[in-house]
Structures are given as C-alpha cells and as structure tokens.
Amino acid sequence: MRQAGRSLPEYRKLREGVPMLEACARPDMIVEITLQPVRRYNVDAAIFFSDIMVPLKAIGVDLDIKPGVGPVVAEPIRDLAATRRLRGLEPDDVPYVTEAIRELVRELGSRPLIGFAGGPFTLASYLIEGGPSRHHEHTKALMYGAPEVWTELMRRLSAITLEFLRVQIAAGASAVQLFDSWVGALSAEDYRANVLPYSSWIFAQLAEFDVPRIHFGVGTGELLGLLSEAGADVVGVDWRVPLDQAARRVRPHTALQGNLDPAVLFAPWSVVAERTDDVLARAKAAEGHVFNLGHGVLPTTDPAVLERLVEYVHTQTAN
Numbered sequence: 001m002r003q004a005g006r007s008l009p010e011y012r013k014l015r016e017g018v019p020m021l022e023a024c025a026r027p028d029m030i031v032e033i034t035l036q037p038v039r040r041y042n043v044d045a046a047i048f049f050s051d052i053m054v055p056l057k058a059i060g061v062d063l064d065i066k067p068g069v070g071p072v073v074a075e076p077i078r079d080l081a082a083t084r085r086l087r088g089l090e091p092d093d094v095p096y097v098t099e100a101i102r103e104l105v106r107e108l109g110s111r112p113l114i115g116f117a118g119g120p121f122t123l124a125s126y127l128i129e130g131g132p133s134r135h136h137e138h139t140k141a142l143m144y145g146a147p148e149v150w151t152e153l154m155r156r157l158s159a160i161t162l163e164f165l166r167v168q169i170a171a172g173a174s175a176v177q178l179f180d181s182w183v184g185a186l187s188a189e190d191y192r193a194n195v196l197p198y199s200s201w202i203f204a205q206l207a208e209f210d211v212p213r214i215h216f217g218v219g220t221g222e223l224l225g226l227l228s229e230a231g232a233d234v235v236g237v238d239w240r241v242p243l244d245q246a247a248r249r250v251r252p253h254t255a256l257q258g259n260l261d262p263a264v265l266f267a268p269w270s271v272v273a274e275r276t277d278d279v280l281a282r283a284k285a286a287e288g289h290v291f292n293l294g295h296g297v298l299p300t301t302d303p304a305v306l307e308r309l310v311e312y313v314h315t316q317t318a319n
C-alpha cells in the first residue's frame with residue numbers, strides 16, 4: 001500500500017531533498033526504498049516503489065506530487081482537445097522502471113514483487129480535478145455531461161495503465177495491482193456504465209500473462225461484486241466491510257486482500273491483536289486471503305507496531 005515506507009526513518013533520510021517524482025525516476029532510489037520495508041518488516045512480498053502518476057508524468061503531463069497534498073496537475077484536462085494530447089506510453093518512456101524491477105527481482109530472490117498502476121477513474125479524477133478531490137464534482141460533470149470526452153479519456157488512460165503494467169511484468173513483477181482508489185465515489189450503476197468496461201478491458205489484456213491480478217478501491221463495499229467482475233483474481237477490501245461479508249459479494253474463485261483498519265495500529269497492542277485475529281478468522285470464508293491493511297500505512301504509524309503485526313500474522317498463520 002501507498003506510504004508503507006513513509007513511516008520509516010531510513011526512508012525519510014533517503015528522501016531528504018529529493019522530490020517524490022524524482023525519487024520515482026531513479027533506479028537506485030526505487031530499489032532501496034522498495035527493499036526498506038521488506039528488511040524492516042519481513043513482509044512476504046515487496047511493493048514496487050513508484051506512484052500511479054508516474055506514467056502520466058512520463059508522457060509529458062505537467063504534474064507534481066506535493067508532500068502532504070498529493071498529485072497536482074498544472075492544466076486540468078476537461079475537453080476533447082486536451083484529452084487527445086495524452087499520448088500512449090512506450091516502454092522507453094520509463095527505462096528506470098525496467099531497470100529497477102530487474103535489479104529488485106534479483107535482490108528479492110523467491111520473494112514476490114508486486115507491480116501496480118492507477119485505475120482509469122482515479123487517474124481521470126486527478127487529471128480532471130487538477131488535484132485531490134473530496135467530491136469529484138468536475139469528474140462527474142464531465143462523465144455525465146460530455147460522454148464523448150469521458151470515453152476518449154478512459155480509453156487513453158486504460159491503454160497507458162495497461163502498458164505501465166506490461167513493462168513491469170516484462171521486467172519480472174510477479175503480481176500486479178490496479179489501484180482504482182477513488183471509485184467508491186460512484187454508485188454501482190454509474191461504475192458499471194462508466195468505468196467497468198475499461199477496467200474489464202485492462203484485466204482481459206493482462207490475462208495472457210501468468211500473473212495474479214489484484215483490484216482495489218477505497219469505500220467500495222457496494223462495488224465489490226463489480227470489482228471482481230472486472231476480472232481480478234484478488235479483490236482488495238478496505239476496513240468497512242468484514243471479509244466474510246466481502247467473500248459473499250465477489251465472484252466464486254476470487255481471493256480477498258485486506259483489511260485491518262490502518263488507524264487501529266494507533267490503539268493498544270491488545271486491540272491490534274484482537275482485530276487481527278478477527279480479520280484472519282473472517283478471511284476463512286474467502287477462497288484465498290492476502291493479509292494487508294485496508295488502505296495505506298498512515299505516515300505517523302510506529303514502525304515497531306508494524307513489525308510486531310507482521311510477526312504476529314506469521315505466527316497466527318503458520319501451519
């Protein structure tokens with residue numbers, strides 16, 4: 001999840017004076033930052049250090065990732081002309097991704113590396129709003145009011161996302177996650193009509209590769225069935241829906257990922273342990289489970305608690 005490393009002093013030290021997008025374009029930094037949480041926490045998989053905005057930056061969109069704010073786009077995209085200026089992504093646009101992943105796969109040995117990309121709705125929201133948004137009002141205005149622009153934007157973003165994932169798979173990533181983090185802002189009907197066709201297309205194109213595909217969004221209790229219908233092998237669940245209920249909402253043979261509330265890590269350890277036991281117990285109703293938090297690690301999380309949590313999950317799940 002986003003910011004797993006941000007709670008670490010060694011991460012903050014390495015990033016001192018290096019802007020986020022610059023760090024994402026330097027293979028040495030990508031490799032080191034990806035490995036830091038693996039070393040510290042002994043997690044079972046590494047998540048590639050990058051950001052969902054990296055491929056958009058790589059094709060020339062003027063954007064920045066501001067600390068404490070998130071992605072900010074200089075000229076929001078709200079018409080057909082601006083949409084058509086979004087060109088396709090080529091592997092040569094992100095040579096640092098290929099280089100870093102090859103190196104990481106060597107260093108990680110048998111430990112899997114999870115690659116990722118942003119989902120089409122979430123990328124569209126940043127581009128249309130120009131930055132983080134609570135209500136996604138410009139995005140919805142365009143989706144409802146200018147369907148031809150919406151369709152063109154979703155097609156282009158889906159192709160960019162697919163290519164970004166392909167580059168990562170080609171370099172050796174062993175699983176991929178599609179983060180359509182903000183789709184929870186949509187009703188099931190709107191999701192089905194305006195986003196599902198594009199996510200389905202991305203997952204269908206990925207089917208030719210032998211890698212598990214994970215699909216995640218925040219606040220998606222009402223959309224879990226549709227997120228699995230898009231074609232994912234694993235659906236990520238935030239903390240709002242217990243995993244046994246989530247298991248009934250997804251298609252058969254779909255595994256679940258999640259879903260400890262990241263804020264619970266601030267409670268006394270006895271509560272953390274109790275909630276973790278609850279997640280693990282409810283996950284038995286699912287056809288496969290990847291233990292995780294329900295969203296990103298909060299930056300002020302105590303690394304010692306995360307360390308203890310990973311150790312605890314390992315003990316509780318050891319056969």
Ligand code: CP3
Nearest residue numbers: 001002003004005049050051052067068069070179181296
């Ligand atoms: O923990 C990791 O290193 C995993 C790599 C990762 C990052 N971004 C690095 C990052 C991943 C998987 C992401 C995905 C991402 N980026 C998502 C989808 C996942 C999710 O959390 O829902 C989204 C929505 C973004 C966009 C984005 N980038 C936001 C909203 C922010 C937070 C801004 C802030 O400071 O609060 C970022 C910045 C970002 N991406 C950071 C990291 C480690 C923090 C930047 C910093 O340390 O300066």
